[in-house]
Amino acid sequence: MKKKERQKIIIDEVSINRKVSSSFLSEKLDVSEDTIRRDIHELHGKGLLTKVHGGAISTIQKLYHYNEDLIYNRENKIRIAQKAISLIRDSMVIIMSGGTTNLMLAKLFPKDLKATIYTYSLPIAMQLTEHPLIETIFIGGKIHRNSMVTTGIDVIQYLSNIRADFCFMGVSGISIEQGITDEGYEVSLIKKAMINSSDHIVYLATSNKLNLRHRYDVCNLNEIDMVLTNLDSTDPALKDYLKAGLNLL
Amino acid sequence: MKKKERQKIIIDEVSINRKVSSSFLSEKLDVSEDTIRRDIHELHGKGLLTKVHGGAISTIQKLYHYNEDLIYNRENKIRIAQKAISLIRDSMVIIMSGGTTNLMLAKLFPKDLKATIYTYSLPIAMQLTEHPLIETIFIGGKIHRNSMVTTGIDVIQYLSNIRADFCFMGVSGISIEQGITDEGYEVSLIKKAMINSSDHIVYLATSNKLNLRHRYDVCNLNEIDMVLTNLDSTDPALKDYLKAGLNLL
DNA sequence: TAAAAATATGCAAATTTTTGCAGTATTTAG
DNA sequence: CTAAATACTGCAAAAATTTGCATATTTTTA
Missing domain, CATH: 3.40.50.10470 (Translation initiation factor eif-2b; domain 2)
Known part of the structure; x- marks a missing residue:
């Protein structure tokens, strides 16, 4: 599964469930927890979710982003x-x-x-x-x-x-x-x-x-x-x- | 030169000069014209410049983008x-x-x-x-x-x-x-x-x-x-x- | 406090993306 | 209309990025 697709699914999961664990996502997406951790780190850096211990929680989505x-x-x-x-x-x-x-x-x-x-x-x-x-x-x-x-x-x-x-x-x-x-x-x-x-x-x-x-x-x-x-x-x-x-x- | 860096330079050149030719950019950036053409095609798709025959012209820059x-x-x-x-x-x-x-x-x-x-x-x-x-x-x-x-x-x-x-x-x-x-x-x-x-x-x-x-x-x-x-x-x-x-x- | 779980780091292998080239098609200029 | 310039397509090689693993460190849990 390509990174972009995977990160979209992570955002959706977090939006639906508010808090999601890295281990859950790792199983669901069939990738290592390390990969999920990296994804979460990257999405957190973009302000798209908030990284918490063991997973991520949702952030108010800002659809417009400043380049x-x-x-x-x-x-x-x-x-x-x-x-x-x-x-x-x-x-x-x-x-x-x-x-x-x-x-x-x-x-x-x-x-x-x-x-x-x-x-x-x-x-x-x-x-x-x-x-x-x-x-x-x-x-x-x-x-x-x-x-x-x-x-x-x-x-x-x-x-x-x-x-x-x-x-x-x-x-x-x-x-x-x-x-x-x-x-x-x-x-x-x-x-x-x-x-x-x-x-x-x-x-x-x-x-x-x-x-x-x-x-x-x-x-x-x-x-x-x-x-x-x-x-x-x-x-x-x-x-x-x-x-x-x-x-x- | 990595793609992202290159595309930034293309945007800057177009902003300064309003119209830039693919052959000029190819020489300046030391890449093939094909590569420039692809870059211009991609930047046009993102609305960051307008593709014209033989090069590109500038577009009003929208800094906020909608995802x-x-x-x-x-x-x-x-x-x-x-x-x-x-x-x-x-x-x-x-x-x-x-x-x-x-x-x-x-x-x-x-x-x-x-x-x-x-x-x-x-x-x-x-x-x-x-x-x-x-x-x-x-x-x-x-x-x-x-x-x-x-x-x-x-x-x-x-x-x-x-x-x-x-x-x-x-x-x-x-x-x-x-x-x-x-x-x-x-x-x-x-x-x-x-x-x-x-x-x-x-x-x-x-x-x-x-x-x-x-x-x-x-x-x-x-x-x-x-x-x-x-x-x-x-x-x-x-x-x-x-x-x-x-x-x- | 100790053990378990999570995280961070470095690295080689795997995967994905990008690039220049060759050949073909289209557009432009004279 | 023709010749030259530009654009497009497919492809293999090169470059860039991603991934899982092993190990060390930090944080959390009981």
């Missing part, structure tokens, strides 16, 4: 996320815009972080369900298919009624002359609303987003409290931003 | 979803509650279906982003971690302002005496609100949900327009439901 390997510029995004995490304290209220840097941040939040997070991004909301102490509020609206965020007047209205400590903003582009800009008109209005509802604006940018300008203005440089990039804050590429008075980390 | 193999009772859910699809027409307004049967339905909607769909479920919303002609409206609120749906007064209020043709309701339990019931108080209120906002209530139930009762009432049998199960409507297990005057398919 981190696919993130472009992943190491840089991890670096940025780690800088962002150093700003966060328990009991904060945070707004997160979309994008993969924010998604990486959501993933890397400490598992014991206690916070309230507002977001309009489906992937980020899904990722936040893995954090037991985070209260996630999803801002509803019409789904924009490609970016998997909500749009529309509902989103802007909702944002205008909340007050957050921090807004972590990503995706768009930043330049000295224009500040933060975005490709879409509606998204730019939503981001403006996020900024208006937050005490501190932290812009997350991989270095390829620096000096990039889009069609719609979101805010000026002087409205941003801090920019977090994968570069060291002494990097020559950031010289002009420092000179413009921006806080870098 | 259909993990759905318990999958074949039964497909059967139910197919029955549900036979009820749907273009330009309908539909409310979908949570659960894996509804998720399967979302997946199996025709790719050319034109409809407006309201949902409070993160996985279902994500699945609906694969349907180019479906307008998905996500009902915001506080995320309930395990079931990945939104909860709270916001959801109920939002629902009270819309009017849908159909509500496809799943998960809970159904019995002759109590009708539809649910495990959670708040979810039961939300489901009541879904029912109040819909012209037709269609309950989706795998046979193991029949004669199952939970703590909180959602609605009586006589409020349900139709029940779709994996069983044939002449099945003995459904006799009492037919006698109670229920429509079955």
